[in-house]
Amino acid sequence: MDLEKLQTTLDELRQPTYRFKQIKLAIYRDLKEEFDAIDNIPQALRQKLNQALPFDELTLKSEQKSRDGSGKNLCFTQDDLAIESVLIKHGDGSRTVCVSTEAGCQINCSFCATGHSGFKRVLTQYEIVEQVLWFARTLKTTGEKVTNVVFMGMGEPFLNYDNVRNAILLLNDKDGLNLGQRRISVSTSGIIPGIERFGDEDWQVNLAISLHAPSNGLRSQLMPINRTYPLEKLMSALDAYVAKTNRRLMIEYLLLGGTNDSTRNADALADLIHSYKEVLRLSVVNLITYNPTRDSDGQWDKFRAPRPGALRAFEEILTKREIAWTRRVSFGGDISGACGQLAGEVNSEE
Ligand code: SAH
Ligand code: SF4
Numbered sequence: 001m002d003l004e005k006l007q008t009t010l011d012e013l014r015q016p017t018y019r020f021k022q023i024k025l026a027i028y029r030d031l032k033e034e035f036d037a038i039d040n041i042p043q044a045l046r047q048k049l050n051q052a053l054p055f056d057e058l059t060l061k062s063e064q065k066s067r068d069g070s071g072k073n074l075c076f077t078q079d080d081l082a083i084e085s086v087l088i089k090h091g092d093g094s095r096t097v098c099v100s101t102e103a104g105c106q107i108n109c110s111f112c113a114t115g116h117s118g119f120k121r122v123l124t125q126y127e128i129v130e131q132v133l134w135f136a137r138t139l140k141t142t143g144e145k146v147t148n149v150v151f152m153g154m155g156e157p158f159l160n161y162d163n164v165r166n167a168i169l170l171l172n173d174k175d176g177l178n179l180g181q182r183r184i185s186v187s188t189s190g191i192i193p194g195i196e197r198f199g200d201e202d203w204q205v206n207l208a209i210s211l212h213a214p215s216n217g218l219r220s221q222l223m224p225i226n227r228t229y230p231l232e233k234l235m236s237a238l239d240a241y242v243a244k245t246n247r248r249l250m251i252e253y254l255l256l257g258g259t260n261d262s263t264r265n266a267d268a269l270a271d272l273i274h275s276y277k278e279v280l281r282l283s284v285v286n287l288i289t290y291n292p293t294r295d296s297d298g299q300w301d302k303f304r305a306p307r308p309g310a311l312r313a314f315e316e317i318l319t320k321r322e323i324a325w326t327r328r329v330s331f332g333g334d335i336s337g338a339c340g341q342l343a344g345e346v347n348s349e350e
Pocket of ligand 2: 114
């Protein structure tokens, strides 16, 4: 639901001011799926609203379930762009939705399916929040709830800052989904102006940085954005962010076998983190292993996952160098719902 359109429509229909909140609560708190299901507003009004505006911004095209209980939704915008979102079910009962912030992505990292699919446009705040709503509606049928939201799907959140910010506020809104700010995380490829703005926000939302390489040469090769915002400037911005907010920073490091997973790379990563004392104080390195993706010609990328031995050696060095780290367990690989595999793919049989 586009709440601005709703407000305009209610004004045009000369409705009392409380109607807006009534309908907002019905959609975001009670998870109603159509105007006709909102039974505390007059039936005549429901009919008028049905004619005046669409209830949903996105149409759910397909729901895929993974063996591990995760799920991937493929939705279409009203202008027919495909976007994907993922639900990750953790053993501890948490239910994390991974949302897309753009249809495609301008950054084009060499290992990422989203980047290869080209950029279409940024998503509105309502299109972003509705991806969470679709999963919340399904979970409700079994008495479950969305507990966390990560902005780690398709797109670069900080090239769509205002809409991402408004989506976060709507997710956090007491009259909305009422999700705690600490349960929301945003991941960026390293857009420095976005990191600075994020640090100025008066909130507790988590920040993750996709670092992936400890030197400019390697990082620029993997992530072209590094040519615009090189490592030393990025690290200084992150150090300032941690100093200012005193909030924990997640450093994502995607291990690509034979590319950035050597023990030398691990030492260089430790050196880099040790040179920025605020980052060192409050960051955790999250090791991600590569999920295979195809490029725009349908060819498999040139990368591969790290060998188990290389992964262990990398981890041992981080431990020895007193760098806090965790390993991300990837979900949904069998439905191409894992990190970096979201491409808005529409299968021909659908
Ligand atoms: N654009 C933002 C957020 C979305 S990407 C960003 O880049 O941070 C979410 C995470 O998935 C990033 O850390 C990204 O580097 C990682 N990723 C991309 N392609 C991947 C792949 N093929 N395998 C594993 N992780 C991947
Ligand atoms: Fe865009 Fe993130 Fe994929 Fe890079 S990893 S192309 S920034 S979505």
